[in-house]
Amino acid sequence: MPSFLPAKRWLPLLLAAAFAAAPAWAQHTVIQAENVRYEYAQVLRAEPVYQTLRATGMVERCEQSSLVQPGGEEGRRGLSRVVGAVRDVLTPGRRDPSVDADTADAAGGDCRMVPVEREFRRPIAYDVDYVVRGVKYRSRLPRDPGNRLRVKVAVTPVVPEGNID
Template sequence: MSFALRLFPLLVLASAPALAQYPSEPYQEEGYDQYTAPAVPENVSYGYAQVLRADEVTEIVRTRTPEERCDGVEYRQSGQTTGGTIIGALVGAAVGNQVGKGNGRKAATVAGAVAGGAIGNNIARNKAEAEARGCRIVEVEREETRVVGYDVEYMYKGEKYMSRLPYDPGNRLRIRVAVSPDDTGYAR
């Protein structure tokens, strides 16, 4: 008996487990459901379409920012910063009083009053200077037009299509072409 004839039965026996994994009729398999069956890879290819036009899609964005506005008239500066100094000292003393115990509390109250008075005086002076120049802080609303996408009309194999894209594609647009059967007319 030749070597090949002796090897043939061994090959048949070795391949039996592999053949048993696949049913002879996959659609008759118990529990098979065509809607939940694993997907077969799509028939996909890529091509290029000619861009006919790309129109910007914009939206208006509103922002509010504080700005100093001056009327150009100089006013005589009064130099009155006493109110700001007093209010700052009172707030600073109240905060300082919350810190420490005994003599430490008294020292913290005095230090808070001094620091608060200096801060209040500085704020009042800045405000007085702005008012002396005839200036005030106002909220200014600005509108800005932003491009948010492009409505692109393109032609592929004699057919026109429209898509909204986040970028301007230029003269050519790479497209994804997928082919699948139309099973809407399938009779059951």
């Protein structure tokens, strides 16, 4: 910066020089704000897009020897089956093998850990078909929009290259 000019005097000169060096087309370009408005579109269909997750866990499975006596549960019908179940629970000295794991071993059960694969599906997005002013569109959205979808309508004129004056 010239030391012979005070700061108040050289700043306007610097700005004038910068504008004078700019190309001629930059001085004539006017940036117009975008013409935007919001409307509601009618949703035709919203179809979920699922992510499938698989997990394997270990579960104890026991194969028990036949604890059913002849004329047991298979032979019982209706009221006699209910009465028999109540009697089995209330009879002292008899225990349900499912209550205690040691009972299964004592009853001759064979227990081992086995892998069990489970599959889970969860929606991660929605493919949405909707209509705006008679034209059908499709978009993938993060959630189900319901019956109406708010859309942004923007109109920008197309200006041919080279005709800017």
